Every structure is written in structure tokens, then in C-alpha cells.
Amino acid sequence: MPPLLDQSTPAQELAALIGPVDSLPAPRYAGLARRVRELVTAGQLPAGSRLPAERDLATALATSRVTIASAYRVLREEGWAQTRHGSGTVVDVPGSGGDGGAGWLPRVAPGLIDLAHAAPPAAPQLLPAYARALEQLPASVGGNGYAPHGLLELREAVAARFTARGLPTDPEQVVVTAGVGDATALALEQLLEPGDRVLVTHPTYAGSLRMVEAGHGRLVPVATDPASPDDLVAAAHAAARQSAPRLALLEPDFANPTGARLSAAGRRRLAATLWQQGVLTVVDEVSAELHLDGEALPPYAAGLPDAAVVTVGGLSKAVWGGMRIGWLRTDAALADRLGTAYARRQLSVGLLDQLAATLLVRDLDAVLAGRRAELRVQRDVLLSALAEQLPDWQVRPPAGGLSLWCTLPPGLSSAALAAAAAPRGLLLAEGRAFGTGHAFDDHQRLPYTRPADELREAVDVLAALSQGLRGGAGQTVVRARTVV
Template sequence: MTKPMPEPWPADRLVAQLGRWSAARGPLHLLLADRLRRLIDSGQLPPYAALPPDRVLAGLLAVGRSTVVAAYDHLRQEGKLERHQGRGTWVAPAVLSGLRPAAVTGSNPLFVNYLEPIEGVLSLACTAPAGVPPELTEAYQRAIARLPQVTGEGIGYHPLGHPELREGLAGRYTRRGVPTTPEQILVTTGGQQALSLISQLFLSPGDEVLVQTPTYPGALELFRAAAAVLRTAPAGVDGWAAALAGSRPRLAYLNPTHHNPTGHTLSALARRRIVETAAAQGLPLIDDTVLNGLSFEDGEPPDLAAFARPGAVLTVGSMTKTVWGGVRTGWIRAAEADIGQLARLKALHDLGSPVLEQLAAVELLPHLDDIAARRGKELRRRHDLTCSLLTDLLPGWEFEPVRGGQCLWVRLPAGDASAFAQLALRHGVSLLPGTALDAGGGSTDRLRIPFTAPTAELREGLHRAAEAWTAYRRTGDTAPAAVHALVV
């Protein structure tokens, strides 16, 4: 029987799978070996996956080559890896003890790896808001009191969403100039599930999806999971027109208000032109509005649906960013026919979102604007503090202040952001490199810096980042970007 040949495993994908491997205590080569062992045992690194050369991986992880060599040799002695001079290093053909390799990870596992907290590491990687507003506790108390009356003898399944919440959301859109009926609303378990359901309904393997570059990494992961081909376009109108020339995408995704990660907001005129350009090609648009309401100033442009014919835009909303990350209540506003198909997909997943949480959302709706306005004022204070700290502690880093949202898009003066983020972990701060948000493989010199954390954590986190940057520059190795270019 012919022995399979090792197949190259992309270095950038491996770095993403490794995640925050160096955040624990202990010798670096043992920490790296432990994380690689877990990836192998779970099937995320399948048999015969050829790992990057020592020097390439060392450059991307901002460690010495000896660290990678020692980690590889440690796993070779355990029988997890095979190494041969001149032929490289690959995963040994051992029996898998965990998950099937084809079903465990997308091409950018950074998205998941950066959600869980790690003891001793401050996170400047996740944009989830900190703190539970008092209205949330009160909303749950009222929802619990109403639960027996509202549910009666019912079984509690509402695949489309609880009627009260759907009616409340439809009324909210209508009052904002986008006439909507409850039949056009599907309640989802957060905005992420909303994007997931849309991907499943609209995309088949090989379909093209047009995305801004950079953009929200959770959306990119879903489109990759659907085996779609990602086409990128700058956020501006001209970039979209050029990207559509000679191309027929199946779907387009935008977050035009307080864009994640740049913070920019498209004007009403730009939105109208993008909608018109898409309509000329019959291209459905996803309008991700989860950051709506987080403006530092009064007023925001209308949703894309306000400029579109009925059914041309699928609007995704959520309470996650305005209220709290633990409120997993989201929704889709779309054509009634699409909502019906999306509801069938959702029913296959979970039969419907939790009723108690939906009733709490009903109680929150009248207060949502006030909560968002208060959150926006607090975010502005943290934004100004973050800008001041970056200017004082890291004067070579470039960024533009924003007028709303949750993050800054920061350019490093030298080096590779992914490699620096690896080193920053060893100084106790977690940072998200720009490559995680760029479907085109660019933004290697960028970091997304959120200002959602409490002020004390922002101060300490940026001080740790400054210490890490000093160490990174001291090594004189601020050119891993050249290594990165070899493997992307």
C-alpha cells in the first residue's frame, strides 16, 4: 500500500490555530509543544499535515528558532511528529483521539481562540461591551413575572421568534422609516446565528461573496465554512463598483455603521449608491447593524433597507453590542419568503430561541435607545483615553480617531502585527492582528484595538502593549512580514 505523502499545512492557519499558546507559564518550547499536541490529538492537525519549517514558524511566532526546534523534537520523541532532514516535519499517522479533521476548524480559528479569558492576560482583542446595564436585570424580573401569563399552556417553541418580540421589532423599524411587518422578522440567537443562517440559505460551495476589506472576522469565518470564495472591496462606493465589474457575487456583506474595525460610517449618499449598484446586478446585501446606536454624536444614516426595493437587503440586528454580550438576542429583517426559509433552517438547529430571553428583550425595546446613548457616551470617554494612551505610550503607532463604535484600526510603524501579537501575549496582553480581519491576506501591519474594556484595564493593557513593543523593537527582528509573505 502506498504511503501518503505529507501535505503542506499553511503557516498562517497554524498560527491562528495556536491562538494564545504562549500566555501560560513555563518554558516556551513546552508551551508550544503542548498546544501542538492538543491540535494533533483533537484532529485539528490531521495525519501527514506538513508543518512549517523551523525558521518560518519562529518568525511568525516571534520566538527563537531553537524554541520551535525543541518543540518539534519533543513531539517527535512522543511519536506525534515525524522529522527528517531535507524532508521537513509532519504529523505522524497515529490514531486520532478526538474530532474529525475536516470538521473542526475554519481557516481563521483566531476568532474563537480570542473569546475565552486567560488568567493573567488582559484582553484587548474582543469588542464585547463590559458591564451589565441595570435595565437588563429589571427586564428579566418583569419577564419572569409575566412568563406564566404569556406562555399559558403552550410548549414554548417559537421557531420564528416570540410574537411579541417580532411585533416590537417590526414597529421599531417602521418608526425609523423602514415599513416592516412581523412576518418580515426572524428572531435569532444573537447576530452571529443570523449571519450563519443567511450563509446556509444563500451560499453553495464556490459561490462568491463580496466583503469589505477589512471586516468583521466572524462573518468571514461563516463564509469560509460555507466554502464560498471571498472577493474583497474597499469600504467606499468606487471600490464596490470596481469589484462588481465583471463579477457576479451571490451575496455581499457590509457593516456600514461604525464599521468593524475602522470605525467609519458610510454616508446616506454612499449607501444609496451601493444599494443601486447592487440592485443593477440583482445582488442581495447583508446589512450588519449590530453597532447601530453607538455614535458619539447625535444621528446616524438610515439602514440600507431604507434605499432598497423590498427583499433586496437582509438586515441583521442584535442587542449584544448595545446591551451586553451575554444577551444572545438577535434578528433578521428580510422579505417574508426569505424569513420563512430561514426559520426552517433555524428550527433544525434549536427549534427557536429561549422564550424568557425574548420576553426580556421585549421589555428592553422601549429603553434600547437610552441604553445605546449611555453606552455611546461611555465609549467616547474610553475612546478618548485610548487615543491619549496610544499617543503617549506608542507614539509611532498610527490611527484615526472615530466618531462611534468600539475600536481603532492601528498601523504599526514596522514589523508584522501577527508576530508582535504573539510577543504581546508573553507580556500579558491579548491583541488581534489585522490579518484576522482581512480576507485579502493584507493588513499585516495592523492591529484592531477596542476601547470597550474598563478604564483600568485599558490603561494596564496598553502599558503592557508598550512594554511588548519595546521588547519587539529591541530584538531588531521587525521584519517577519517578509517571512509572512512567503507562506500566505
């Protein structure tokens, strides 16, 4: 694939990418704007890159400053650039919201196919649960409506679910939060000090990386291989000995984005080695019960001291992302500390949501049965469409979870693919969103959380774009500088 420009693009480097201005279509400013758009969609000029000052680029291209200013104006008007205070003019992608071309922030519009988010539509049990919760609500409206740590009935239901899965749990060990990400953020806020190292699988969920960075933690990436998930045990052991991380963030079951799943023996060995080395593990179980092939495996924390692990989970994948109900489970003393801190930040999660969630957790087996059946069909449709239209994409069928992690053929950039797909109504998350630096631009995550017809349509778009983007990969470009 072509090398990418560094985030601070010097004028000479961009001029080398653009080429001689005499070869651009007339009028020259419009041709220049068009050439910049081509560089963005080819992945050679990443969204978020700072464009050079008008005077500097004019000098590098041996053209007038008016030409550069007019080209920049066209790019801004068409959504391919924006002016940021203190940063000058930066590259953007129309409709990307300035998120690096990854389509990461959710958008809702007619005709859009959202494969940037592994988020299924609502389970059929959602509305009946809210209807029953509304019937129960009058019994609570005489109070203040707050439930610090979470509604007792919901904590009891979550604790019973853990216990049934092989991890004996009391309600005092559970704290209810506004979603799984909120539970993870709470744990990081309270347990991570600036400068602490955090072991993360690589690739991993983009939100986890951003939360560690926001807490000024230092990432310790450990490579994972979906073809051999248990290799993570030895790699994590070595990384923990060398780097002495304070925390580890793991997703043992159907990890996002790879779909990798640790075996029962693998998770026992990994849990033991991290605990022995004094690493507190935050385990994300949002996909733990979305096994599509095979059976459920014991929770990661089973057999460990309760204080060794903070397990986070919730209903966003099983039920609906719009239902912002999550939880964490750990030692009772640590749960009390985290719950108290959460209550200072947010007195309570909404009571109506908690009442509905209580009913759904109690009926979670039925909810999951329907969700698994739906995901199996959609996974197989997406795999079949890829095999038919994009046979040079390498895909390992996952045994569960929500998405495929595709290895792209040589010359195809995930950044370019995401940028080119957005104007076609297909939202994708760049492969780089799931790693550090420029890693994984040769991979593409494709969730199978949308209906079958949308998945087929998405593959139609990808097939139409793939060959054209690869065809432009042979241009001479300036190598990116290493960013530390």
C-alpha cells in the same frame, strides 16, 4: 516587517531561521526550544505553522534527532506546540487555544484584559429586564415554550424600531435568532451555494470571513479606507461587474474593525448599484446605533425593495454579548423561508431571553444613551493613552462603534504583538484575522469596550512590548511562499 513562513514550513527554511545550532545556549535542546519561541513571538513563525519532521530538521541543522525530539517535547510541555492528528507538530501560543495566536475564542480568567473581542460588559438595564421577564413567564409555561420565527411581541418591538428609524417594517418581516452571527449564518446557509462569490469589505469582521469559507463561498475582497469610506461605492461597483457575486456582506455603520461609516449619500449609491447588478446584500447593523459623534443615519435598506437586503442586528453590543438575541429583517416571503429553515434547525430561541429582549428593545433609547456615554469616555481614554505612549501608532479616531484600527509602525507585526501580549495577560486579535492571506499584519484592532483602567494597563503592556519586538525585526529570514 520580517516576512513570515508559509503554513507548511520546510526543514531548510526553519533551519535558516534558527541559525547555527553551535550558537544556541546549552543544553542544546533547550536552546533550540527557546529559539523557536523567539521566532513565534517575533511573528516570523506564525502559530498554526507545521513544524518539520524530527528527522528532516535534524538533518537540516546537522544535529541529532534526539536533540530535535527533546526540543519539540519542551515546546509541547510549555504550550508552544501541540501534536495534531494528521498534521504532526504545529506551533501554538500558550493559552491561545490553537486559534492562530489571535486569542479569538473567549477566555475568562482573573487578571486577563480581553481586547481580542469588542464586547462591552452588561448594560445596567439587563438584570431588571430579566427580573420582569421572570414575572411574565408563568403566563407562558402552560404552552410548549416554542416560538418559531420568534416571539410575536419581540418581532413587533423590532419591527417598530425599524419603522421609527425610517424603514417601515411589519412583524412578518422579522425572524428572531440566537445572536447576530446566527442570523448571518442562517442567511448564508440558505442563500449561498458552494462556489458562489461573496463581496466583502477588506478588512472586515473575522466571523463573516469564516462563515463564507465554511459555506464554500468564494470571497471577493474590496478594499475600504476609513479616511474615505464612500470610495467603497466605486470599488464595489467595479468588483460586482467583474466578479458577479451572488451576495455582499456589508457593515455600513462603524464597520468592524475599521470604524468606517458610509455617508447617507454613499449608502444610497452603494445600495442602488448592488441591487441593479443583482447582488443580494446582507447588512450587519450590530453597531448602527452606536454613533458617538454626530447623528444617526438612515438604514442602508431604506428606499430599496424589501427583497434586496437582509438586515441583521441584535443586542450583543448595545446590551450584552451573553444575551444571545439577534434578528434578521427582509421581505416577508423571504423571511418566512428563512424562519422555516431556522425552525427546522432550532425550534426556538429561549423564551425567557425573548421576553427580556422585548422589554429591552422597547427601552432601547435609554440603553443606548448609557452605552454611548460609556464608550465615548473609554474611546477618549484609549486615544489619549496611545498618543502619550505609542505616538508612532497611526490612529484615526472613529465617530462611533467599538474599536480603533491602528496602523503599526514599520517593523512591528500584529502577530508578534498578540503572541507576546498573551503571556502578559493581554488578549489581542491579530490584524490578519480581519483579512485574507497575510493582509493586515501591520494593523492592530484595539476595542475600547473595557473600563478605563484596563485600557490604560493594556497600553502600558503594548508600549513595553512594542520597542522590543521592533528591535528584533532586522534578522535575516526566508521569504514566504505565495499561498493561492
